[in-house]
Amino acid sequence: MKKSPTDALLIDAHVLDRLFSTVVARRTADPAHSHSARLLSRGTRKVAQKFGEEAVECLIEAVAGNKRELVGESADVLYHLIVMWVDAGLQPMEIWQELQRREGVSGVAEKASRPATSGI
Ligand SMILES: N=c1c2ncn([C@@H]3O[C@H](COP(=O)(O)OP(=O)(O)OP(=O)(O)O)[C@@H](O)[C@H]3O)c2ncn1[C@@H]1O[C@H](COP(=O)(O)O)[C@@H](O)[C@H]1O
Numbered sequence: 001m002k003k004s005p006t007d008a009l010l011i012d013a014h015v016l017d018r019l020f021s022t023v024v025a026r027r028t029a030d031p032a033h034s035h036s037a038r039l040l041s042r043g044t045r046k047v048a049q050k051f052g053e054e055a056v057e058c059l060i061e062a063v064a065g066n067k068r069e070l071v072g073e074s075a076d077v078l079y080h081l082i083v084m085w086v087d088a089g090l091q092p093m094e095i096w097q098e099l100q101r102r103e104g105v106s107g108v109a110e111k112a113s114r115p116a117t118s119g120i
Helices: 005-026 035-041 044-064 067-088 092-102 107-112
Strands: none
Touching: 005 035, 005 067, 005 092, 035 044, 035 067, 044 067, 067 092
């Protein structure tokens, strides 16, 4: 059966859930055979550091206007973000729910509704 553009979007959204399940399963894998297992075995600071490095590589490609490289770096960022969620014991659903809660709320309006800070 021919897939509609909507089907394609739904399938793509599930890629992140599948990747999360794979990384969870890798927690007990042999670090010699799994990058996820190796990274998770090195602890929270290393996991966070790798995410930060990948985010910087991603923004470098964005600023340089390298669309093709930005695709690869974006995938690296999402993978390392998921490893960070696994390390922290977060479920993707918690993030999906937060995004859903924000749907329809303009970022400008949300910022304006925040309590005033002292500016210190
Ligand atoms: N999406 C990815 C993915 N993206 C990037 N990477 C790996 O991330 C690593 C980044 O390399 P770096 O040199 O930056 O980092 P490093 O090897 O930790 O080096 P140091 O910072 O420690 O010096 C590379 O080995 C990449 O292959 C990924 N490794 C795995 N996945 C997914 O996770 C699944 C499980 O992978 P394993 O856990 O390896 O089985 C795979 O099937 C993929 O779907």
